[in-house]
Amino acid sequence: MPDSGDVRNVKASNPGDSQVRVYAVQPRENAEPDEIVDGFLEAMTSDDPGFATARKYLTKQAARAWKPEQSITVLTTAPDREQADRLADPESQGRSYPIRGRQIATVDARHAYQPMSPAEYRDFIHVVQQPSADGKGMEWRIDHLPPGLVLSQADFQRNYRSVNKYYFASGEDWVVADPVYIRQRQDPVTRMDPVTQTVKALLEGPTNWLKPAVDSRFPSGTELKEGVTTLATDDQSTLKVPLNAKADRVGGEVCRRMAAQLLFTLGDLTSVRVEKVELQRADGTSLCAVAKAQAEEFAPVHDGGRGENPFFVDEHGTLKTLPVGGTEDTEAQVTPGPFGKGATELRSVAIDRAESRAAGVGKDGRELRVASILSDHELKPALLTSTAARPEDRLSAPSWDGRGDLWVADRNPAKPRLWVIPDGEGEPLEVRAPWLSDGARVESLRVSADGVRIALLLKDQDGRTTLKIGRVERDDRGTQQTVSVVDLQPVVPGMETVTAVSWAGPSRLVVVGKEAGGVQQVRYVQTDGATSATSVLPGLNGVTAVAAPNDDRSPVVADSGNDGIVRLVPGANWQRLVKVEGSAPVYPG
Structure with a gap:
């Protein structure tokens, strides 16, 4: 152990174990502004429903305006929060904390991952004083923050996983994979489990980059029936998917292709085994039911199970x-x-x-x-x-x-x-x-x-x-x-x-x-x-x-x-x- 020299703050390397969960902690009473900023950055990495705890670090106006589902900024390590410059930002007007890092990717509102050459990331978090809940004092809260979520690569990989959505190649009868990212566990914003998140992402349509070259067989405006946050298979490994009224009038062949898109998409989720998909109208009646084997005709490659030769x-x-x-x-x-x-x-x-x-x-x-x-x-x-x-x-x-x-x-x-x-x-x-x-x-x-x-x-x-x-x-x-x-x-x-x-x-x-x-x-x-x-x-x-x-x-x-x-x-x-x-x-x- 060293017996001399100054103390320096260093960032530990986090391997991003997907089994680790972070539980957000709400701000303590009379917390200093440094604690407010650090607590919020930590709360962003949690699975807290609605990011309710993270919002407690924000002013009411900032909490209403913040949209964590809007985008994700992925950095090599956790964002580096620097000390506020009190002279440049007098206490009566609040304090600004520069946030820095090396950005390597972004994820947009359609869950599409976009890598980039590592580049310097800069933004800031601003805190101000506002009356406390009991009205007897003042407390520090954040009134400006970066858009969306800002996560380290380790936290991103711990909280999110890649899945392939599938759409039909334009004018063709075979499917194309469209990779996106969903939450590993329940989504804090929608409260949906991973299966439901995946189905929702498919119904939202292809990512912006792939969209000009593919088509979805789901009618425009098709969504999950209102209030559905959990989808689970029955004892026959059949997944029943209730849709809104936009899909009520589709024909059998169109419905078969809609179900095929779902079967290919859900095939990437190792946490669930889906052998058949049943699509349901808004009133709960069945539109169609398609087995996994029936969907294989829409695969872009057919090898008959014989494997490939190099x-x-x-x-x-x-x-x-x-x-x-x-x-x-x-x-x-x-x-x-x-x-x-x-x-x-x-x-x-x-x-x-x-x-x-x-x-x-x-x-x-x-x-x-x-x-x-x-x-x-x-x-x-x-x-x-x-x-x-x-x-x-x-x-x-x-x-x-x-x-x-x-x-x-x-x-x-x-x-x-x-x-x-x-x-x-x-x-x-x-x-x-x-x-x-x-x-x-x-x-x-x-x-x-x-x-x-x-x-x-x-x-x-x-x-x-x-x-x-x-x-x-x-x-x-x-x-x-x-x-x-x-x-x-x-x-x-x-x-x-x-x-x-x-x-x-x-x-x-x-x-x-x-x-x-x-x-x-x-x-x-x-x-x-x-x-x-x-x-x-x-x-x-x-x-x-x-x-x-x-x-x-x-x-x-x-x-x-x-x-x-x-x-x-x-x-x-x-x-x-x-x-x-x-x-x-x-x-x-």
């Missing part, structure tokens, strides 16, 4: 199938079709979702071809050709979406373009991508199974590679379809550089990258940029490519340089998969 390109540029169920250093399997026979030497490949066709870019990056991987056929002419002088400036690795459309980027500096090939065999259609004119270079791309989102590794003019998610918008009006990729959003702004990315389910990515001054990491990231302490995978050096399945039945596969093609089985460490040299491992997509 593929890679061996040292001779030949397409091979990876034996994920085998032991370490097993033999790679020959893939049927021209690419498996070495008809052309490949640099990169993509397998369609049905595992019937492969798209391959030649060794020099100049030509894109599509061939069957079920039977031997003559290799067809190239669908697309790049005229760039350097191989590295030619075609990127391709990617298939769930519609059967094929995507690829031509990185020619003279005219960079993004292409989509309808059905993987039609006339290439140039995608509208206005951000390409800003000097961004597409290092790689991966399209989601639903075809509504695209993950892009973009290199800027400073040589920094970042990961962004773009929204895919399609316009079928007119003589020819128009496809655009717009509204790019950063996913891991805290990473200095990103090396590789792969979709790992409906709203999750596997990302390889490193933070400033850090080592390379392989981690899971939500498409909204949210991460958790458990999302980091075991360490692996020199990763240049990564591939993940749509579900957890198959392992994550990576190209790790010196170790070659490796796999990660849940609960184990990385292990080498095949004896031969190879690169570009991929799952269908």
